[in-house]
Amino acid sequence: MDALTLSEMSEEFETPTLLASDALKAVFRLHASGVAIITAATAQGEPIGFTATSVTSLGSNPPLASFNIAQGSSSFEHLQKGSLVAIHTLGNQNLALAQKLAGPKQDRFNEVDFVTGPEGLPLFPSATGYLIGRVREVFAVEANAVVVLDALSAKVSQEEVKPLLYFQRGYLTAGQRLSDNF
Amino acid sequence: MDALTLSEMSEEFETPTLLASDALKAVFRLHASGVAIITAATAQGEPIGFTATSVTSLGSNPPLASFNIAQGSSSFEHLQKGSLVAIHTLGNQNLALAQKLAGPKQDRFNEVDFVTGPEGLPLFPSATGYLIGRVREVFAVEANAVVVLDALSAKVSQEEVKPLLYFQRGYLTAGQRLSDNF
Numbered sequence: 001m002d003a004l005t006l007s008e009m010s011e012e013f014e015t016p017t018l019l020a021s022d023a024l025k026a027v028f029r030l031h032a033s034g035v036a037i038i039t040a041a042t043a044q045g046e047p048i049g050f051t052a053t054s055v056t057s058l059g060s061n062p063p064l065a066s067f068n069i070a071q072g073s074s075s076f077e078h079l080q081k082g083s084l085v086a087i088h089t090l091g092n093q094n095l096a097l098a099q100k101l102a103g104p105k106q107d108r109f110n111e112v113d114f115v116t117g118p119e120g121l122p123l124f125p126s127a128t129g130y131l132i133g134r135v136r137e138v139f140a141v142e143a144n145a146v147v148v149l150d151a152l153s154a155k156v157s158q159e160e161v162k163p164l165l166y167f168q169r170g171y172l173t174a175g176q177r178l179s180d181n182f
Numbered sequence: 183m184d185a186l187t188l189s190e191m192s193e194e195f196e197t198p199t200l201l202a203s204d205a206l207k208a209v210f211r212l213h214a215s216g217v218a219i220i221t222a223a224t225a226q227g228e229p230i231g232f233t234a235t236s237v238t239s240l241g242s243n244p245p246l247a248s249f250n251i252a253q254g255s256s257s258f259e260h261l262q263k264g265s266l267v268a269i270h271t272l273g274n275q276n277l278a279l280a281q282k283l284a285g286p287k288q289d290r291f292n293e294v295d296f297v298t299g300p301e302g303l304p305l306f307p308s309a310t311g312y313l314i315g316r317v318r319e320v321f322a323v324e325a326n327a328v329v330v331l332d333a334l335s336a337k338v339s340q341e342e343v344k345p346l347l348y349f350q351r352g353y354l355t356a357g358q359r360l361s362d363n364f
Binding site: 020026155166 | 207
């Protein structure tokens, strides 16, 4: 099979070829993500947190997790090497919590049930689970950063979980199971 | 509110506290992911690829995407700075493709429809979309790596997309839309 140039590819698929940031946006509109909430504490012990769709596992030995953040975010300075951080997994019942932690910063911990864990870390008992980790690396890339955590401890719900998803600028529930992968 | 120690937290939530890799595994069992296929070419022009659940967007200006890979993977050597890579987004109709690209390495491009793009890059026209990017950074962390791409171009399906998900060791379809986030 002959190799195609980018303009020939355009003809092959009968759809326009998108470039650079248009390309990125169009493709990630087609990609679904799990929704999580990241929390930490300021040096003064104030809770901070935000809703994130970039949480991934980065290997189990040693156990590592990662998420992305804009360096311009007000949370970024509290997510440096050595910071204690919690990643909360969310289910359908946490929709309001996900929206709240994606909303105005000053309201995020108002009228929300949380407890204060080690080092002032805010924890949401209503989440389906949370992983506590310590920041090991912060990889800066342009205006953004990949934050890598060493996983320390976790609590998970014993109940059946329906994970909360994000897709095409909205929150979704998971649907039918198509196939197992054992 | 008083701060809790880890052992007090265990009592608070009436579930066991998990540690280290047990903690990571338990929490990521509760986290859903979108499913993607990453492809590239060897120096000899042979196609390589694998199914991935760690694809994220890392900012739009400049447009960047990332995914994780084990450094021990046979694909890793073909995903170095400067390599051309495609991230394919998948829908329900791509379940068999996702399973094939997660299966035995020698079978991944057998009896599968793909075309050869620039620099020998294998592209799956049946995917819901693909983003072509060039590797900008490879951040090694223990036995794993975070691969960061500069987004160059993309093609996306014009049809309505039902994204393919991964959750609790199985493939799922997306369910009901709960809320928009505009």
